[in-house]
Amino acid sequence: xxxxxxxxxxxxxxxxxxxxxxxxxxxxxxxxxxxxxxxxxxxxxxxxxxxxxxxxxxxxxxxxxxxxxxxxxxxxxxxxxxxxxxxxxxxxxxxxxxxxxxxxxxxxxxxxxxxxxxxxxxxxxxxxxxxxxxxxxxxxxxxxxxxxxxxxxxxxxxxxxxxxxxxxxxxxxxxxxxxxxxxxxxxxxxxxxxxxxxxxxxxxxxxxxxxxxxxxxxxxxxxxxxxxxxxxxxxxxxxxxxxxxxxxxxxxxxxxxxxxxxxxxxxxxxxxxxxxxxxxxxx
Amino acid sequence: xxxxxxxxxxxxxxxxxxxxxxxxxxxxxxxxxxxxxxxxxxxxxxxxxxxxxxxxxxxxxxxxxxxxxxxxxxxxxxxxxxxxxxxxxxxxxxxxxxxxxxxxxxxxxxxxxxxxxxxxxxxxxxxxxxxxxxxxxxxxxxxxxxxxxxxxxxxxxxxxxxxxxxxxxxxxxxxxxxxxxxxxxxxxxxxxxxxxxxxxxxxxxxxxxxxxxxxxxxxxxxxxxxxxxxxxxxxxxxxxxxxxxxxxxxxxxxxxxxxxxxxxxxxxxxxxxxxxxxxxxxxxxxxxxxxxxxxxxxxxxxxxxxxxxxxxxxxxxxxxxxxxxxxxx
Numbered sequence: 001x002x003x004x005x006x007x008x009x010x011x012x013x014x015x016x017x018x019x020x021x022x023x024x025x026x027x028x029x030x031x032x033x034x035x036x037x038x039x040x041x042x043x044x045x046x047x048x049x050x051x052x053x054x055x056x057x058x059x060x061x062x063x064x065x066x067x068x069x070x071x072x073x074x075x076x077x078x079x080x081x082x083x084x085x086x087x088x089x090x091x092x093x094x095x096x097x098x099x100x101x102x103x104x105x106x107x108x109x110x111x112x113x114x115x116x117x118x119x120x121x122x123x124x125x126x127x128x129x130x131x132x133x134x135x136x137x138x139x140x141x142x143x144x145x146x147x148x149x150x151x152x153x154x155x156x157x158x159x160x161x162x163x164x165x166x167x168x169x170x171x172x173x174x175x176x177x178x179x180x181x182x183x184x185x186x187x188x189x190x191x192x193x194x195x196x197x198x199x200x201x202x203x204x205x206x207x208x209x210x211x212x213x214x215x216x217x218x219x220x221x222x223x224x225x226x227x228x229x230x231x232x233x234x235x236x237x238x239x240x241x242x243x244x245x246x247x248x249x250x251x252x253x254x255x256x257x258x259x260x261x262x263x264x265x266x267x268x269x270x271x272x273x274x275x276x277x278x279x280x281x282x283x
Numbered sequence: 284x285x286x287x288x289x290x291x292x293x294x295x296x297x298x299x300x301x302x303x304x305x306x307x308x309x310x311x312x313x314x315x316x317x318x319x320x321x322x323x324x325x326x327x328x329x330x331x332x333x334x335x336x337x338x339x340x341x342x343x344x345x346x347x348x349x350x351x352x353x354x355x356x357x358x359x360x361x362x363x364x365x366x367x368x369x370x371x372x373x374x375x376x377x378x379x380x381x382x383x384x385x386x387x388x389x390x391x392x393x394x395x396x397x398x399x400x401x402x403x404x405x406x407x408x409x410x411x412x413x414x415x416x417x418x419x420x421x422x423x424x425x426x427x428x429x430x431x432x433x434x435x436x437x438x439x440x441x442x443x444x445x446x447x448x449x450x451x452x453x454x455x456x457x458x459x460x461x462x463x464x465x466x467x468x469x470x471x472x473x474x475x476x477x478x479x480x481x482x483x484x485x486x487x488x489x490x491x492x493x494x495x496x497x498x499x500x501x502x503x504x505x506x507x508x509x510x511x512x513x514x515x516x517x518x519x520x521x522x523x524x525x526x527x528x529x530x531x532x533x534x535x536x537x538x539x540x541x542x543x544x545x546x547x548x549x550x551x552x553x554x555x556x557x558x559x560x561x562x563x564x565x566x567x568x569x570x571x572x573x574x575x576x577x578x579x580x581x582x583x584x585x586x587x588x589x590x591x592x593x594x595x596x597x598x599x600x601x602x603x604x605x606x607x608x609x610x611x612x
Contacts, residue, residue: 067371114398121369126393132359133394136366136374139351143327144370163390166359173354 009054010222016054016089017047017222021251021278023085027101027108029271034101034110037248037264039082040255041186041220042153045244046086048225049151056229058148061091064118068148071137073122075130075154076184080112083120092119128161130154131181135167138176138239153182157189159200165210171239172211180232181212181241184219186248190262207241219244220251252277291588293414298589299467300412300500307467308442312405313341315449316375320346326453327367329353329376331360337377337407338465357387364402365394373401373453380406380421380462384428395458396433402459403452409438409462409499410550411579411596416586422579426555428460429528435459435481436527438499438550438557443472444525447479455481462499471503472523482526484534490520493607494538497548498524498557501577505548507600512607519607527557532564539565539572544610546575550598553578575610577603 020043028034049056049072057070074083081101088095093107100106107116113123122133134152141148158164171179185203187194194200207214213235217228225244232240249255249264252274258264266274301307308314320326320342328334328342332355343350351367353360357378364376376383383391383406395402406424413419428436435455439445445464452459475487487502488509495505502523509519522538524531539545539561547558558576565572579596593599597606 071369123393123397126389128358129362129390129394132362132390133366133369135359136363136368137370138366139363140327140367140370140372143349143372146370150366163356163358163362166354166356167362170353170356170359170363174351 010226012054013047013051013226014044014222016051017043018251018278020047020082020085020089022275023088023095023098024081025271025275025278027081027084027098028266030099031102032268033263034081035078035263036081036266037255037261038079038186039085040252041246041248041250042079042082042184043251044220044222044225045153045182045184045246046082047089048222048229050086050090052089052091055090057151059090059092064092068146070148071121071134071150073130073134073150073152074112074120075124075127075152075158077111077113077123077125079153080108080110080120083112084108084117087117087119090119093117127158128163131164131167131171134179134181135170135174135176138171138179139174142176142178148178150179151182152179153184155189156183156185156187156194156200156203157197159183159203160198168207168210168212175237176239177236179239181239183241183243184246185243186246188248188260188262193260203243207243211238213238213240214243215240216243216245219246291591293586293588298413300589300593301467301469306470308470309467310338310341310465311442311445311468312449312463312465313338315446316342317345319450319453320349323373323453325371325373327351327372327374329360329364329374331355331357331378331382333378333407336465337379337405337463339377357382358390361387361390361404362394364404365398365400368400368402373403375403375405377405377407377463379419380409380424381419383460384421384424388427392431396431399433399457401453401456404458404460405463406460407463407465411584411592411598412464412500412550412589414587414589414592417583420584422552422584423555424462425527425551425557429555429560433457434528437481437525438462438527439464439525440500440502440523441471442468443470443477444479448481448525451479451481464500469503471506479525482529482531484522484524484526484531486520487523488519488521490518491543492517492611493519493544493546495519495521495546495548496524496535496538496557496561497521498527499550501548501550501598504598504600504603508603508607511600511604515608517607517611524557527560530560530564535561535564536568536570539570544575544607545572546577546607546610548577548603551578552581554581575606577606
């Protein structure tokens with residue numbers, strides 16, 4: 001790829017990330033709440049995977065059960081608000097449906113569930129499940145000769161769960177190069193900063209010790225994310241992990257500097273201001 | 284000092300609850316699964332470092348490229364089984380019942396049962412089938428799992444039940460839990476006009492005085508007890524209930540009508556298993572009848588030799604006969 005096409009691709013993905021942030025803010029405003037801090041933080045990561053035409057995932061937006069699709073497993077069910085916005089970006093769900101987020105009878109519940117939403121592969125929420133399921137999918141796809149890949153987005157808080165490491169060992173033991181974990185290191189979990197709740201660092205060394213090819217990047221830097229995925233593709237001999245350092249509330253300066261909270265409070269009058277404050281939003 | 288008295292000891296090997304002179308089949312689950320897999324390429328097996336102790340080794344050796352060793356990690360095993368099912372395979376995942384239910388329940392519940400996947404969880408050492416004490420004795424597995432939506436639960440009596448249940452469980456589109464009998468498993472039901480049908484209870488024997496409503500290995504004991512009671516002119520019927528969930532309520536209600544003594548028999552704590560399931564079905568139907576639960580006590584059980592423990596906790600044929608006679612007095 002030439003530098004120009006990479007820049008163009010990165011630019012298009014960054015624009016999609018901004019649209020994902022705007023969608024998430026709209027959804028949060030409709031509900032008056034939501035895991036908006038996490039959604040803003042992870043928007044660039046999701047855009048890298050879901051941007052139509054440029055995303056990493058091989059998908060057929062109107063055929064979410066296509067057998068050849070790459071599987072993207074959202075362990076962290078409360079991040080669903082961001083994934084819904086990304087699925088709208090990919091064309092799997094209509095953008096106008098986003099405003100039903102969290103409402104009764106909606107296909108977009110507050111915590112992601114596979115049976116509700118096209119494109120939602122698993123029901124996350126009980127943390128430490130995604131990587132085990134990803135391991136089985138990786139084993140099964142390889143057994144069937146299906147070249148589809150499996151991605152599991154988990155959070156740094158989820159690294160507290162022992163089952164995550166059971167699955168990490170199993171993926172490495174079975175040499176599942178078709179499995180990639182993506183760890184959103186936002187440094188925050190329900191009871192406060194990860195450093196105080198349960199120290200997870202050194203995250204990269206842990207995954208490496210478990211037999212994974214680990215790449216750590218700034219998760220709010222689209223070109224860095226793309227370069228990380230390139231590096232992972234160049235190592236097809238083991239499962240890989242893309243460790244993404246992200247900033248809660250990223251893209252909305254007054255939310256990014258707000259005191260960090262797992263469930264970030266946003267006042268009624270602030271939603272509109274947040275949308276207008278979105279960096280890089282020229283639409 | 285006098286010579287020590289030789290007592291029965293806990294078996295360090297795979298303990299069999301078969302009587303000394305009983306016909307048995309070796310590893311019926313493993314052989315049935317291997318045979319099924321000969322015909323069905325989507326069948327795969329997993330174990331959590333217990334293939335050899337859950338008869339899964341027979342499948343592993345017959346179909347090595349379709350067996351996935353997950354290590355001593357039951358949560359990862361059940362999650363991976365879900366993942367395999369998600370991509371179109373039909374997994375049988377084996378470990379001990381205590382680990383599948385107590386340790387990995389969240390994974391069985393949310394990864395397998397909630398999405399209604401065709402994953403078949405196979406739990407060895409159900410109830411009191413080992414003398415190793417509470418760490419290995421899954422005396423409350425049915426109580427834990429009966430409350431799990433979507434899950435079909437089977438407690439087979441013998442090798443015949445197991446051989447016929449395996450293909451039925453694979454055919455069933457949703458998740459299942461099989462209480463595994465392993466090693467040398469008694470062969471009993473071929474003497475009766477019986478076929479395993481998922482969700483159906485089967486009348487194995489008629490009788491006018493007592494009706495045993497039994498599941499799992501206790502059906503074998505109920506049949507033995509009925510034979511012995513006959514000699515004392517007590518006429519006992521046996522209704523075998525191999526599927527614990529969904530329960531064949533119609534057959535059970537039919538069995539409890541009339542004035543026979545109703546005795547439920549299960550290799551499980553009296554809390555939350557067959558006896559309470561029967562009692563609830565009977566009460567909900569507005570039938571007033573006494574139910575005698577032959578079941579394990581609400582206790583953590585002792586270690587020891589299985590025959591000793593089955594006598595002590597009421598599961599042996601002797602204990603069952605004594606219980607019936609006492610209740611009939």
